[in-house]
Amino acid sequence: xxxxxxxxxxxxxxxxxxxxxxxxxxxxxxxxxxxxxxxxxxxxxxxxxxxxxxxxxxxxxxxxxxxxxxxxxxxxxxxxxxxxxxxxxxxxxxxxxxxxxxxxxxxxxxxxxxxxxxxxxxxxxxxxxxxxxxxxxxxxxxxxxxxxxxxxxxxxxxxxxxxxxxxxxxxxxxxxxxxxxxxxxxxxxxxxxxxxxxxxxxxxxxxxxxxxxxxxxxxxxxxxxxxxxxxxxxxxxxxxxxxxxxxxxxxxxxxxxxxxxxxxxxxxxxxxxxxxxxxxxxxxxxxxxxxxxxxxxxxxxxxxxxxxxxxxxxxxxxxxxx
Amino acid sequence: xxxxxxxxxxxxxxxxxxxxxxxxxxxxxxxxxxxxxxxxxxxxxxxxxxxxxxxxxxxxxxxxxxxxxxxxxxxxxxxxxxxxxxxxxxxxxxxxxxxxxxxxxxxxxxxxxxxxxxxxxxxxxxxxxxxxxxxxxxxxxxxxxxxxxxxxxxxxxxxxxxx
Numbered sequence: 012x013x014x015x016x017x018x019x020x021x022x023x024x025x026x027x028x029x030x031x032x033x034x035x036x037x038x039x040x041x042x043x044x045x046x047x048x049x050x051x052x053x054x055x056x057x058x059x060x061x062x063x064x065x066x067x068x069x070x071x072x073x074x075x076x077x078x079x080x081x082x083x084x085x086x087x088x089x090x091x092x093x094x095x096x097x098x099x100x101x102x103x104x105x106x107x108x109x110x111x112x113x114x115x116x117x118x119x120x121x122x123x124x125x126x127x128x129x130x131x132x133x134x135x136x137x138x139x140x141x142x143x144x145x146x147x148x149x150x151x152x153x154x155x156x157x158x159x160x161x162x163x164x165x166x167x168x169x170x171x172x173x174x175x176x177x178x179x180x181x182x183x184x185x186x187x188x189x190x191x192x193x194x195x196x197x198x199x200x201x202x203x204x205x206x207x208x209x210x211x212x213x214x215x216x217x218x219x220x221x222x223x224x225x226x227x228x229x230x231x232x233x234x235x236x237x238x239x240x241x242x243x244x245x246x247x248x249x250x251x252x253x254x255x256x257x258x259x260x261x262x263x264x265x266x267x268x269x270x271x272x273x274x275x276x277x278x279x280x281x282x283x284x285x286x287x288x289x290x291x292x293x294x295x296x297x298x299x300x301x302x303x304x305x306x307x308x309x310x311x312x313x314x315x316x317x318x319x320x321x322x323x324x325x326x327x328x329x330x331x332x333x
Numbered sequence: 334x335x336x337x338x339x340x341x342x343x344x345x346x347x348x349x350x351x352x353x354x355x356x357x358x359x360x361x362x363x364x365x366x367x368x369x370x371x372x373x374x375x376x377x378x379x380x381x382x383x384x385x386x387x388x389x390x391x392x393x394x395x396x397x398x399x400x401x402x403x404x405x406x407x408x409x410x411x412x413x414x415x416x417x418x419x420x421x422x423x424x425x426x427x428x429x430x431x432x433x434x435x436x437x438x439x440x441x442x443x444x445x446x447x448x449x450x451x452x453x454x455x456x457x458x459x460x461x462x463x464x465x466x467x468x469x470x471x472x473x474x475x476x477x478x479x480x481x482x483x484x485x486x487x488x489x490x491x492x493x494x495x496x
Binding site (some may be wrong): 099104107109114116227229230234277306308 | 377378
């Protein structure tokens with residue numbers, strides 16, 4: 012007869028487990044039923060479920076029932092388990108709608124590709140008894156990069172000259188990581204602010220969550236390049252700036268610089284791309300890179316290499332000035 | 334470059350059907366023109382399917398749909414009075430196709446426009462015709478535009494864009 016949760020916990024844990032003792036699952040298909048206190052058994056491991064993962068946005072918690080925060084009982088370490096959940100949804104980006112899919116197979120394949128590469132979240136995939144591809148992920152010990160930058164308690168000018176050179180250097184490394192995926196025929200699929208983390212101990216940047224995919228034919232990496240542009244804008248500006256933010260920044264509409272529609276992003280029309288207008292110490296070369304993502308652009312980056320070939324010289328020039 | 338050879342790139346859409354109609358209408362009274370209907374295969378992304386079988390089924394369905402489209406459009410050209418023997422079809426398979434064939438040339442999936450231009454150059458087409466759906470600037474940035482790339486990258490040929 013198979014073991015109960017209590018028997019498994021007695022076998023692995025020296026301390027008594029005081030929480031709910033649920034069921035043992037070897038088939039994870041019905042992930043909504045699996046909850047804290049259950050144990051998942053697959054591959055060579057036993058995983059005690061602690062709770063469902065939640066995504067926090069604007070103070071609201073959105074549970075992700077297919078992602079379980081767990082303890083790997085063999086090692087005692089924390090793990091995130093992503094169970095199989097197929098989803099097709101429409102991503103609204105400005106006026107554009109993009110049909111996206113969630114693909115466990117894609118994420119499992121990328122985890123194999125980037126094994127040992129600290130620029131990406133680490134983990135492996137394994138199948139449960141029904142052949143569901145479970146991704147077993149190490150927990151990234153750190154914070155979202157954008158949150159870390161936002162909380163730096165300095166004005167923009169100080170941030171720009173004190174922190175940004177190092178941040179930009181590391182960001183270029185993160186872009187090179189995405190170029191590596193593309194060179195291997197893979198895309199990240201969901202490059203946005205909450206998917207680039209900063210490890211607390213090393214300060215290194217780590218990409219997470221590769222399970223989104225989409226069916227673009229002529230420009231398969233366009234969405235990734237667009238995502239990198241948005242991140243660069245946030246990093247350089249220490250935030251995004253809407254028309255109202257700009258007025259607040261200058262304290263008076265009459266004192267604010269003349270901003271035209273072409274100065275804003277092409278897709279998100281309320282985010283200023285032409286940061287040089289509000290922060291004139293931003294070098295023109297760096298601003299030029301940002302302007303490739305603006306409504307006024309006539310040439311776009313099609314590849315990360317093109318983007319980097321303009322961005323790298325900005326950092327070099329900066330280094331020479333300092 | 335052979336000015337009597339016209340390459341019409343089709344993707345199974347209404348826009349590409351319009352491009353075929355336009356070419357047939359232009360060429361109907363002229364002799365000595367060869368028309369080739371070209372399709373660069375773009376299979377559904379395998380990652381959006383739960384398993385290989387489901388993906389293969391979708392690939393077979395895609396291929397059948399395009400082959401039927403090619404056949405219908407070939408007939409449509411004939412209906413304009415253009416001899417069938419002057420109309421050809423070319424289906425360039427994806428290199429990632431699961432349908433176990435070994436074509437002499439396949440599409441690697443990085444750019445449909447480059448694949449079309451490769452065929453045009455290799456087979457000396459004088460004219461490349463493509464339908465255009467009309468995309469916004471932002472859509473072009475994110476999704477790319479086959480017709481724009483052909484306009485910018487095409488060499489030694491005339492490009493007709495039918496909108």
